[in-house]
Amino acid sequence: MRRWLETAAQDLREYTEVLNALNVFPVADADTGTNLAATVETAAQAAAVLETPDLSELVTLVGQAALEDARGNSGTLFSVFLTALGGGLDGAERLTAQSLSNGIGAGSVRAWSALTDPVPGTMLSVVKAAADTPIPEVGETGSNHQFAEYLRAMVTAAKDAVLASTEDLEVLHGTHKVDAGALGMLIVLDALRRAVTGQEASGAHLWAGAESDAAAPDDQAIPVNVQPVADILEEMGYAYYPPAHDEDASTLEALQDAHTGVEVMATVDLTALDAAQIRHELAEAGDSVIVSAVSQIDEDTWRWRVHVHVQEQRQAVDVLRGRGTPRNITVTGLSKDDRGRQFRVDPTDLG
Known part of the structure; x- marks a missing residue:
């Protein structure tokens, strides 16, 4: 778990510029790489300090920590996916093909349901392809041989979903490029494959779950010599960047120069009914609406993380204040002149 997130954060830092250049959906604001790398780094830092022998609890807590400080649409969806993946690992003592399949399935369902208007051809399609990957009938059930083969098949399916984004997303028609978020999620999933199979400098493994990332496997894993990210970059002409x-x-660049407005993210405590109403009202005010539960506070109330793109920040803040007390509010510019400028908002200052 810890090794996976460390590897993913490192890989995303390496590919940040490429992902930013590819970012044209849902808003062409050239920050998918920056946002996803920062969010996964937050998850990696949380995993490094959290101590629990329970694998499901560890992944869930790490996902919740990432969700509270998630950056952008891509970072939010990754955090939603990770939190739900943790829930799907409930009862698992270690990672196996079956336990990971259960977790990815739960993560896919939560990620798709978090968005008011989910769109195929994005990172959602990548996690669905991963979730739909069948467990291969090789080796002993629960063995590392089977796990390695499952990871290879899962990453291959995810790669195919990334390549399909060129046709699935209308905005990419006529180009030779793929969706930035989809490629970013493939980078994350391939980091998991490489961490588990030991295909990295440290040679660490995740076989034993939460307590020890370096415990010896119960049998010898088969090396999985695939390079899905490098293959896609080469196909796009990005074997060397910038080309x-x-x-x-x-x-x-024209798409990235055309957008206006701001991205608003906030945390708010709500009942499920109020959260559903906020989702509806935000969808009327803007787009790219994500409303996802972080944790339960009491019998009726949950803590929710909200993401939306609107023309003016007050459009989103007023909706949230109508049903709760928003906090941890961040506003990020989406226009060419304000791109990347992020600041925190005190809702009491808005009158």
């Missing part, structure tokens, strides 16, 4: 020539560069 000497990119025929799609002007198209992507």
